[in-house]
Amino acid sequence: MGKGELGKTYSDGEVITRQGDIGDCMYVIQKGEVQVLMEKDGVETQLRVANEGEFLGEMAIFDHEKRSATLCALGEARLLTIDKKNFLKRIHKDPSLAFRLVQTMSKRVRDLSDEVTRLKADVHRE
Amino acid sequence: MSRSAHSKEKREDLQLVDGSKVAVIGGGPAGSFVSFFLLEMAERCGLELDVEIFEPRDFSGVAPKGCNMCGGIISETLVQNLAAEGINLPSTVVQRGIESYKLHMDIGSVRIETPLQEKRIGAVYRGAGPRDLTSSKWGSFDHHLEKLTAAKGAHVTRERVVDVSFDDGRPKIAVKGGQPQSYDLLVVAVGVNSAALRLFTGNGQGYQPPESTKTFITEYYLGEETIEKTLGDSMHVFLLNIPRLEFAAIIPKGDYASVCLLGESIDKELVQSFLDSPQVKACMPGNWSSDPRSCQCSPKISIGAANKPFADRLVFVGDCGVTRLYKDGIGAAYRTAKACATTAVFEGISERDFKRHYWPVCRSIRTDNSIGKLSFAVTRQIQKWRFARRALLRMTEKEQKMAGRRRDMSQVLWDMFTGSAPYRDIVTVSLHPRFLARLAWELVVAASPIARAEN
Numbered sequence: 001m002g003k004g005e006l007g008k009t010y011s012d013g014e015v016i017t018r019q020g021d022i023g024d025c026m027y028v029i030q031k032g033e034v035q036v037l038m039e040k041d042g043v044e045t046q047l048r049v050a051n052e053g054e055f056l057g058e059m060a061i062f063d064h065e066k067r068s069a070t071l072c073a074l075g076e077a078r079l080l081t082i083d084k085k086n087f088l089k090r091i092h093k094d095p096s097l098a099f100r101l102v103q104t105m106s107k108r109v110r111d112l113s114d115e116v117t118r119l120k121a122d123v124h125r126e
Numbered sequence: 127m128s129r130s131a132h133s134k135e136k137r138e139d140l141q142l143v144d145g146s147k148v149a150v151i152g153g154g155p156a157g158s159f160v161s162f163f164l165l166e167m168a169e170r171c172g173l174e175l176d177v178e179i180f181e182p183r184d185f186s187g188v189a190p191k192g193c194n195m196c197g198g199i200i201s202e203t204l205v206q207n208l209a210a211e212g213i214n215l216p217s218t219v220v221q222r223g224i225e226s227y228k229l230h231m232d233i234g235s236v237r238i239e240t241p242l243q244e245k246r247i248g249a250v251y252r253g254a255g256p257r258d259l260t261s262s263k264w265g266s267f268d269h270h271l272e273k274l275t276a277a278k279g280a281h282v283t284r285e286r287v288v289d290v291s292f293d294d295g296r297p298k299i300a301v302k303g304g305q306p307q308s309y310d311l312l313v314v315a316v317g318v319n320s321a322a323l324r325l326f327t328g329n330g331q332g333y334q335p336p337e338s339t340k341t342f343i344t345e346y347y348l349g350e351e352t353i354e355k356t357l358g359d360s361m362h363v364f365l366l367n368i369p370r371l372e373f374a375a376i377i378p379k380g381d382y383a384s385v386c387l388l389g390e391s392i393d394k395e396l397v398q399s400f401l402d403s404p405q406v407k408a409c410m411p412g413n414w415s416s417d418p419r420s421c422q423c424s425p426k427i428s429i430g431a432a433n434k435p436f437a438d439r440l441v442f443v444g445d446c447g448v449t450r451l452y453k454d455g456i457g458a459a460y461r462t463a464k465a466c467a468t469t470a471v472f473e474g475i476s477e478r479d480f481k482r483h484y485w486p487v488c489r490s491i492r493t494d495n496s497i498g499k500l501s502f503a504v505t506r507q508i509q510k511w512r513f514a515r516r517a518l519l520r521m522t523e524k525e526q527k528m529a530g531r532r533r534d535m536s537q538v539l540w541d542m543f544t545g546s547a548p549y550r551d552i553v554t555v556s557l558h559p560r561f562l563a564r565l566a567w568e569l570v571v572a573a574s575p576i577a578r579a580e581n
Contacts, residue, residue, distance in 0.1 A: 004217035008244045028209040
């Protein structure tokens with residue numbers, strides 16, 4: 001890890017946070033890629049690969065549910081942790097600080113809607 | 127026309143609209159942040175603004191040409207806030223990620239680590255580096271922000287503003303040899319060392335710059351390898367019983383160590399007595415001696431708040447408005463700049479708008495500084511009383527050694543030295559009965575004849 005690099009470096013395949021864990025922070029990818037994996041009935045599926053600058057684990061900031069997915073470094077990746085409690089305190093003082101998060105979540109809802117539409121269309125065709 | 131209709135028309139006039147022109151004097155962090163957020167907020171609500179930054183210095187140059195005379199610490203809170211804003215700091219700008227603080231006192235030293243073992247504090251140079259820099263491996267923090275702001279659409283004019291006037295309520299500014307240009311809003315984002323502040327005192331707007339004090343900063347060349355072996359990834363802070371010295375720190379950067387001293391009337395004698403102290407010698411290389419030719423400066427830092435930092439179409443952000451006492455000046459520049467931009471875009475640019483929506487942020491920093499002065503008064507007493515220093519050291523050492531133990535004293539010291547939390551939060555933690563009880567016990571133990579004999 002370079003001396004001027006901020007955050008924490010994870011090696012290839014290292015788990016950053018696991019599905020089912022209690023989340024008390026979110027992450028911002030500073031460098032590299034991160035796999036978002038979800039396990040259902042013993043089968044692990046890759047939902048997507050997140051890139052530099054993306055937020056991850058942001059749902060933990062707003063709800064009290066367990067982590068919905070496992071985050072795993074794809075190659076060496078460096079992530080900055082943003083603490084839930086302090087971040088919420090800062091959002092309370094400056095609500096616009098949450099703008100990018102809301103933008104990210106909004107984009108994910110759109111992507112999910114597209115995905116559901118595509119899957120439904122596939123089922124319909126079959 | 128009735129008075130209320132006239133006032134309504136005036137208020138509507140004092141709004142930023144499509145094509146409004148904004149001049150920003152000063153291209154340091156406060157100037158870049160205010161320009162960045164003005165353009166960002168405007169973009170969010172479909173408004174087109176013309177933002178022009180006036181900055182004569184080229185921050186990509188080495189000191190003193192491109193330097194902004196500052197310790198150069200980006201606090202933990204600011205690193206996280208910027209990441210949430212989409213502004214990530216690359217390793218080409220951050221010279222060293224700081225993961226711990228080492229507190230040095232005459233009775234011993236203790237290392238205070240972050241609970242997450244993660245580098246979330248950045249040591250940067252505001253310019254390209256010290257004047258004796260031979261090759262530049264890292265970029266300037268101020269230049270990085272300026273580039274981000276320019277990419278957002280701000281124009282940077284490398285000229286010094288020499289005249290400011292108001293024509294029919296609109297600010298007009300002139301650069302050397304140029305004709306005065308009219309703007310809809312003028313944002314002043316200069317430091318307390320800037321000559322530009324003279325343009326605003328006594329011009330009828332009521333602005334008075336904040337109170338300031340002198341500080342001392344030197345950059346000693348040690349080389350990257352030596353820094354790694356000696357100072358490491360820790361910022362070294364000193365609580366020494368040296369008269370007039372309030373706070374001292376050695377910050378490891380790329381090839382250099384920045385020595386920053388804060389206190390009353392800092393002079394050569396005080397600097398030398400600090401550098402000659404065994405605690406400083408112990409954390410510097412064995413054969414090290416201070417080189418008098420090293421790049422050094424004694425800039426003024428703001429320790430108060432400006433009087434009336436706003437008027438119709440005029441607002442002061444960052445150091446020339448209000449900043450945090452001794453710490454996190456860049457964080458304060460971010461907060462005031464963002465509050466200013468939000469007010470200007472969403473509320474208006476009248477004195478009333480700034481008073482209602484911008485001033486509360488400045489006032490909260492000012493109030494917190496009053497609490498900070500109290501905290502530093504307590505720190506001064508600890509510096510004077512040996513048994514209090516012993517108690518503080520024992521309490522911190524115990525917390526750092528035992529995993530899972532509540533780290534109240536470590537948290538207080540961490541927040542005090544890093545500027546990560548408001549002084550109000552630090553005082554709140556230190557007034558908790560559990561903290562007070564533990565501290566009282568350590569003070570009793572430290573003052574006991576057995577402990578004195580041991581020391």
